Amino acid sequence: MARGLSGWLAARAVQAMATLAVVLILLFVLMRIAPGDPLGRLASDRPITPAETAALRARYGLDRPIAAQFASYVQGAVRGDFGTSIEYGRPVGALIAERLPATFLLGGVVLLVNFTVGIWLGALQATNRGTLLDRLLTAVSLAGHAVPSFWLGLVLAWLVGVRWRLLPAAGMQNPLLDPDAGLAARTADLLAHLALPALTLCVVSLAGTMRYQRRAMIEVLRFPYIATARAKGVPESQVLHRHAWRNALFPVLTLFGLWLPILVTGAVFVESVFAWPGLGLLAADAVGARDYPLLMGTAALAAGLVILGGIVTDLAYAMLDPRVRAAA
Amino acid sequence: MSWLAQLWAAVWRRRSGRFAAVALATIALAAIVLPPVLPDPAAQPDIVAGATPPASAHPFGTDQLSRDVLSRVVSGARVSLAVAALAVLVSMTIGAAVGLTAGYFGGSVDALLMRIVDAGLAIPRLFILLLLLAVWERIPLPALVLILGTTGWFGASRLVRGEVIRLRHEPFVSGAEALGAGRRRVMFRHLLPNTAGPLLVAATLGVSDVILLEAGLSFLGLGIQPPTPSWGAMILDAKPVLVVAPWTSLFPGLAIVVTVLAVNLLGDALSDVLDSSGA
């Protein structure tokens, strides 16, 4: 079995590399075909002479043929050099690295809440199907789902941050806090800043996990083997834990794989409303500014997570159900 | 046809199904009947007064441009509902077909299809849309629906595939195969109805996503352009006055919430019906 699994993983890794390569080539070509270029933003609100444009194109390496640009990009990327951002004038790798902590912190909290609280609530709804609790949770979670995240974010920032002044209205840390302050003070500061963006994202995303889990659980519970187990007198809690859970996890696992890349790109509006220094906003800005190197960097990271999400999901399927392994 | 009628009757028997159907029918009916008796949704009678709170002349208030919010919500239903229903239908159909094929056949078919899905998920949608913008000055509504549908199925296909992989080895599938049922029969008669659960959830949750996405597209210069109202665009337009004039975004927001709730209840009722009849 161990060899089967490692063989499977190796095959998937090869596929992943090929997919990533294709995606990156496509991206490189697509972003050049897409209308607009990195100098567009400069020219939009101030006069810019043709001589200046030519000098800048040469500076950013945009005057060479696309194939040559791609070749040097690949050469650099192989060495771990992802180019220099046009907009920020700094290495793309460093820019992404300094945004990762904020991104993973916010995204991680949201994923964690979804795949613990969300699953638990969904299962709770399934086992109490049709009751007032079920209907109430459905209505509340769906209302949260239908609200645009920027809208909820603005309302929370205004109410909690401005009106009541309970939590900071924006940012990730209090710049007045002494950088040498103790760990406790800095953690408290961080949590206070994290609370509202995390709450916003959790509210708008929870309905997703809850609905899938509820539906999957309901379907599993009507399977013959559950009835058999019940008929045999297996206690209800054991029925749920041994049989129902395992099978009901499939959709949620798929969802987890789908949401993994959301870590990078999913929180643009919330990052914007709360001035949270994450990657989503960086990536969105890179698209707007046509900052080609930065755009490639963030898109490659997101693509990597998409592919990783697929592998993790398949791996989890195999763990849950031994029969799947033969097929996968 | 009679199968559909039976399904409908079964849904109608459930209280939640009835509620959902009535709510959706009311919204659709209002969108058709009310516009002639309401003020012109594009008229700007008093631009200096701007957004005014709900009052008897304007039950939902007016927006920053002094336009009547009620008539905009009502006429916005047309675009939003049509786009949501059709785009979701398109993407769920493609998603189900791809997921079913990949999950059932497995092996290299699965690998190929899923790598295509990976690529689809990995390339930011914005690029594709910007490319369309380069070639198309004005995108007609049906094309917009198609764009939303054909770029929105990747997630659904993975969900369906996951379910098919799980069910493939269940006794009822292998039983059917042993009895000599054809591939098509196994896929559509036995597997598809049992993956309807996640598919329906994806579809019903997708409704509000698509409504907001349509607004995002119209902001990019694709899709419906002002002054034609849509719910999503109303909310986006109201962003700068969210705090000063909350009613401008609250009512279109409520319209989306009610729609999503109704669609989900309808989905629940449908899958309940399928559960009790299928397998």
Next chain:
Amino acid sequence: MIARRVASVCAAVCALAGQASSQARPPGTVVIVTGQFASSPVPTTMEGAQSTTANQELSDQLFLRLANLGPDRRTADERSFQPALARRWERIDSLTIAVELDPRARWQDGRPVVANDVAYTFARARDPKIAPKLANLLRHLADVSPDGDRRVVFRFSRAYPEQFYDIVFHASPLPSHLLGPPSAEIPRDFIQNPVGSGPYRIARAVPGQFIELAANPNFLFGPPKVSRVLFRVAGDPEARMNLLLSDEADAIENVPGLVENVRRFSEAAHVRAIALPSSTMGYLLFNQRDRVDRSRPHPILGDPGVRRAIRLALDRQGIVRATFDRFAAVPYGPVSQLLWIREQSPAAEGQNLREARRLLASLGWSDSDGDGVLDKNGMPLALALSYPLTSEVRRKIALLVQEQLRAAGIRIELIRLEGAVWNERRTRGDFDIDFSSVLQDPTPSGLTQGWSCDGGTNVAKYCNPKVDSLLERAISDPRGGGATWQAALRQIEEDAPAVFLYAPLNVYPVSRRLHDVRLRPESPWIQLWSWRAG
């Protein structure tokens, strides 16, 4: 049970947070929220993507200019400038100016500021490979040579009244003793930790979040009273406003001067609003040529009568009031509130719908098919108005314009575009009406770029040789050219190449704990060193 536990956790977080969020600033500390992070605030490096206001404004805290604009911003009058690194200046002839440095001026490392530093900086600034933007601005400068340690002589290749403005405004001197040869790039270390001559130096920078400045005790004009400044970054104007309204910040910038926004901070007791002339000017630009075949005139807008009729049909005063309340004016000619020439201009023409209809009828436009839209020879009077979706102001005004022109029988199709796409189409000339907005330098000489026949940004191909010669005469008039500027503006208004819609004021909400606050339109925080923070 769980609910109780959740509630207690919430209470704990809020308690911690309440303590953390009381971001009271100690006396002498000022927090300002800007829209962008300044990543390269060093003169001669703010080129291309780095030519941002964030960089320029931070640079103004770190580096002192030779002289500053006077209160009336007369760019053509060298006597109205105020001394900074330069103690006095002297005009030798129409092509030569000598500048004498203040002997007390010191770099932040203690070394004196010398004539060589100035020559070094201009050697960099005039090199089109290093600084293409500056090199273009300084194109009439022929030579910069030190004369001893304190005196610098500037020679020009052309006589014009804004020579001194060009010397002092664009490039603040750099410390040559800390940098390599003028042709080399400025090292990353220096850009992250610049040594300047200004009131502040960078004490700490957290990329993407904030930059902390500390006072320079040896500052030429005395130690700054505000000892610590924090420039926080929040890209979203709503986030900036929230930080100010929640009293976590003292001042914010670049919030659109929309009525709704101004109303929000005028309701906050701890804040007062300061309005300043803005360099922004918004206008509807008419394409003079066919969108596809650029050699042919535009089928509808090629006719100046139609252009004037569109202007007459618009209630510009109403649009400005509905959008900015009292914080904007309708400009006469392409003139923002920053330019001094606006003071001598007449009021802009008001709305006259009847006259607009009459004018269009006299040009052969009538509604022959009764669909509410005028037509002529089977061609409807329908035009596309394109604008970028990023601008809240333009998004709102475009809708007002569309509705007002509908009443005049003109159908406007709105095309909102992603910024880069909008700009590409605009540059290509692929538009009927373009909703443009420009940021003007304090000098009116920039008008040639957009409104002379071969101007670098004249995308609509407007061309009137009479305007060209008037602008040229005004720029080189040694007395400043007041009347000639007005004649040029009158001719532009007459030709109606655009409808000039709004010239706003910038509204800066500032916390009441700040005193002696003086903001400058060309760089709002430049006098921050003289404020007091209670």
